[in-house]
Amino acid sequence: MAGADDAPRLAAGSTVFPVRIRADLLVGVPAAAGAVVLVTAAVDVLDPHVPILSLGALYVFAVLPVALFFGTGLAVLVSVASMLAFNWFFLPPRHTFHLRESGNWLALTVYLGTAVVVSALAARARRRRQDAEQRRAEAHALAETASDLLRGVDLEQEAVRLAELAGGVLHLDAARLEFGEVAPAPGERALPLAVGLRPVATLLADERAELDEGVARRFLPALAALLAVVVDRSALESEALEAEALRRSDALKTALLRAVSHDLRSPLTAILAAAGALANPDLRLGPDDREALVGAIREEAARLDRVVGDLLDLSRLEAGAVDPHRELWPADELVARALESVGDEGGRVIVELDEGAPPVLVDAAQIERVLANLIGNALAFSPPRSPVVVRVEPGTTELRVHVVDRGPGLTPAEREAIFRPFRRGTAAAGAPRGSGVGLAIARGFTEANGGELWTQEDVAGGHFVLALPVAARPVGV
Amino acid sequence: MSGRILVVDDEPQILRALRASLRGAGYEVDTAETAEGALTALAVNPPDAVILDLVLPDGRGTDVCRELRTWSRVPVIVLSVVGDEDEKVAALDAGADDYVTKPFGIDELLARLRAALRRGEGAGESVVEVGELRVDLEKRAVSVAGRPVQLTPHEFGLLRVLARNRGKLLTHAMLLREVWGRGYDGESHYLHVYVSQLRRKLEPDPARPRYILTEPGAGYRLHDAERS
Numbered sequence: 001m002a003g004a005d006d007a008p009r010l011a012a013g014s015t016v017f018p019v020r021i022r023a024d025l026l027v028g029v030p031a032a033a034g035a036v037v038l039v040t041a042a043v044d045v046l047d048p049h050v051p052i053l054s055l056g057a058l059y060v061f062a063v064l065p066v067a068l069f070f071g072t073g074l075a076v077l078v079s080v081a082s083m084l085a086f087n088w089f090f091l092p093p094r095h096t097f098h099l100r101e102s103g104n105w106l107a108l109t110v111y112l113g114t115a116v117v118v119s120a121l122a123a124r125a126r127r128r129r130q131d132a133e134q135r136r137a138e139a140h141a142l143a144e145t146a147s148d149l150l151r152g153v154d155l156e157q158e159a160v161r162l163a164e165l166a167g168g169v170l171h172l173d174a175a176r177l178e179f180g181e182v183a184p185a186p187g188e189r190a191l192p193l194a195v196g197l198r199p200v201a202t203l204l205a206d207e208r209a210e211l212d213e214g215v216a217r218r219f220l221p222a223l224a225a226l227l228a229v230v231v232d233r234s235a236l237e238s239e240a241l242e243a244e245a246l247r248r249s250d251a252l253k254t255a256l257l258r259a260v261s262h263d264l265r266s267p268l269t270a271i272l273a274a275a276g277a278l279a280n281p282d283l284r285l286g287p288d289d290r291e292a293l294v295g296a297i298r299e300e301a302a303r304l305d306r307v308v309g310d311l312l313d314l315s316r317l318e319a320g321a322v323d324p325h326r327e328l329w330p331a332d333e334l335v336a337r338a339l340e341s342v343g344d345e346g347g348r349v350i351v352e353l354d355e356g357a358p359p360v361l362v363d364a365a366q367i368e369r370v371l372a373n374l375i376g377n378a379l380a381f382s383p384p385r386s387p388v389v390v391r392v393e394p395g396t397t398e399l400r401v402h403v404v405d406r407g408p409g410l411t412p413a414e415r416e417a418i419f420r421p422f423r424r425g426t427a428a429a430g431a432p433r434g435s436g437v438g439l440a441i442a443r444g445f446t447e448a449n450g451g452e453l454w455t456q457e458d459v460a461g462g463h464f465v466l467a468l469p470v471a472a473r474p475v476g477v
Numbered sequence: 478m479s480g481r482i483l484v485v486d487d488e489p490q491i492l493r494a495l496r497a498s499l500r501g502a503g504y505e506v507d508t509a510e511t512a513e514g515a516l517t518a519l520a521v522n523p524p525d526a527v528i529l530d531l532v533l534p535d536g537r538g539t540d541v542c543r544e545l546r547t548w549s550r551v552p553v554i555v556l557s558v559v560g561d562e563d564e565k566v567a568a569l570d571a572g573a574d575d576y577v578t579k580p581f582g583i584d585e586l587l588a589r590l591r592a593a594l595r596r597g598e599g600a601g602e603s604v605v606e607v608g609e610l611r612v613d614l615e616k617r618a619v620s621v622a623g624r625p626v627q628l629t630p631h632e633f634g635l636l637r638v639l640a641r642n643r644g645k646l647l648t649h650a651m652l653l654r655e656v657w658g659r660g661y662d663g664e665s666h667y668l669h670v671y672v673s674q675l676r677r678k679l680e681p682d683p684a685r686p687r688y689i690l691t692e693p694g695a696g697y698r699l700h701d702a703e704r705s
Contacts, residue, residue: 258560261558261559261560262558265558265579265580266488266490266491266579267490268579268580269488269491269556269579269580269581270488270490270491270493270494271494271580272580272581272582272583273491273494273495273498273580273581273582273583273586274493274494274497274498274583276498276582276583276584277494277497277498277501277583280498280501280583280584282502283498283501283502284501284503285497285500285501286500286501288497289496289497289498289500289501290497292493292494292496292497293493293494293497293498295493296490296491296493296494296497299490300490303490
């Protein structure tokens with residue numbers, strides 16, 4: 001009978017899938033033996049009723065399934081085993097391997113031929129099925145890759161997944177994918193993915209891994225073509241992104257130039273006109289007119305100074321060159337100093353202080369600027385003579401200063417945009433004065449001091465909240 | 478010189494400086510800070526001339542100009558800034574008479590204002606003289622230093638429009654429309670060619686024109702003797 005000791009010989013014949021074959025034999029050999037025993041038993045049962053020679057055909061039922069499921073090798077063994085069993089048990093003289101009639105030889109030859117033909121057919125079908133499955137896996141892998149890549153995923157991230165996918169299709173363990181032409185590390189083999197002469201990527205696998213060359217020749221160029229498209233697209237995209245960034249920076253510069261030209265030219269116009277009038281001997285100027293002209297020159301010169309200061313601060317903030325000198329300061333002192341710098345209009349400001357408010361750890365000059373800009377903004381964007389409220393609210397880790405006005409407030413879209421340079425609220429038609437950088441500077445200084453500045457929704461009007469860090473421990477105790 | 482001037486600008490200090498200067502020059506001064514305020518002031522108390530900023534908080538000076546021109550011929554001088562040439566030309570096309578660019582000297586503004594006011598009075602003269610150039614609009618006769626000059630019909634048409642609006646800045650579109658008719662608004666090259674022909678016939682030194690002056694990016698004007 002076909003024994004288990006035949007198995008190693010069979011396995012040695014196949015080098016491509018040795019592990020799988022050995023696993024098959026563990027099932028195949030007992031199954032084959034069982035099939036022969038089963039058919040022999042059946043023939044024994046039927047022997048008294050049917051002419052013995054025709055019963056020999058039953059051994060096809062042992063040979064056929066083995067040929068189908070376990071391949072030619074085992075099927076040939078089964079057919080030889082079947083022939084020997086039939087001869088030994090049933091053909092006269094029984095219990096010998098001698099044959100009395102030549103017809104029996106013919107029968108045995110037929111069984112053997114059947115076994116070989118059937119198993120060859122079955123093996124071919126099996127190979128075709130495997131091949132079809134392989135191709136389906138390749139096509140599936142390519143389609144999946146295409147849809148993933150064309151959807152625009154990150155190339156470097158995708159490399160890991162692609163390597164797994166390609167490894168699966170090519171039956172390679174521990175494959176990795178790198179873009180461009182890469183030299184293999186020791187113990188690795190490199191499979192170049194190229195379109196024509198252009199290397200797109202390299203698939204790196206274990207040196208010892210068996211590679212199905214046919215599959216590799218078919219699958220790798222397709223994958224390479226796909227990757228080439230995606231690499232090109234990704235390059236174009238990053239070029240487009242760069243162009244967009246440049247365009248934005250140009251737009252910012254244009255906005256800056258426009259703002260600067262307007263903000264510098266308006267005061268210059270007033271100064272030049274006033275100075276020209278004062279210098280013109282033909283004009284008959286009364287004392288009031290003279291005073292008005294001198295006043296215009298003074299105030300506009302001061303405004304010019306503020307605009308230039310704002311622009312300098314903005315450029316320092318954008319360059320990250322602000323170095324706060326942080327000390328402990330009581331909030332009421334900061335508010336008082338800010339109010340002083342606001343000028344006469346500051347009379348409209350109602351201050352609500354909290355006596356228990358902890359001191360804050362900030363650069364006084366910078367936070368004073370922040371408060372002055374917030375208060376100045378509130379005054380400019382609210383109706384004349386309407387109050388502006390500055391409310392100080394203590395907390396445990398931060399102190400909040402609310403600046404609330406009765407102006408038109410901000411739309412949700414404006415609430416964040418307003419902190420960018422040269423943006424003004426759209427409702428600001430009545431009072432678009434100032435350099436358009438005051439809030440950008442306020443936020444810049446706030447953040448440099450470890451604080452936060454934001455707008456809060458408020459039906460009453462504009463509402464800004466400035467949160468400043470308080471000292472970790474109370475001072476003076 | 479006297480008269481009432483409406484100054485429209487949203488910058489309080491510019492208003493303040495102009496009010497004092499214009500008063501010192503003998504004008505009465507009204508002010509407005511918005512487009513709406515300007516139109517109201519123009520309707521309620523019509524001034525003799527308007528000084529109009531092109532950028533107003535509630536609209537464009539150009540629109541004020543266009544609206545104003547539907548019912549008034551009051552001279553308008555617009556205040557523009559460098560970099561806003563298109564808006565300046567649009568305002569001139571909409572009926573503004575002249576412009577000054579911010580920042581401007583008060584003397585320049587006063588000179589333009591005088592010229593604009595004078596044009597309002599002197600309309601309808603049949604003979605225009607600029608230096609040695611003499612244009613008789615009724616007889617269609619042109620002479621330089623007493624020597625007659627022959628002009629083609631289009632050349633004379635162009636000179637006539639300039640002479641009738643002596644001192645006023647005329648945009649390309651206005652000149653093309655007046656001389657060649659509607660539909661030629663965009664054909665600026667016609668204009669450049671005819672202006673250079675005219676200069677060759679009229680100017681003592683065509684490379685340094687004294688009579689027909691170019692306002693870069695805006696248009697042409699016939700020299701106004703008073704402003705020299």
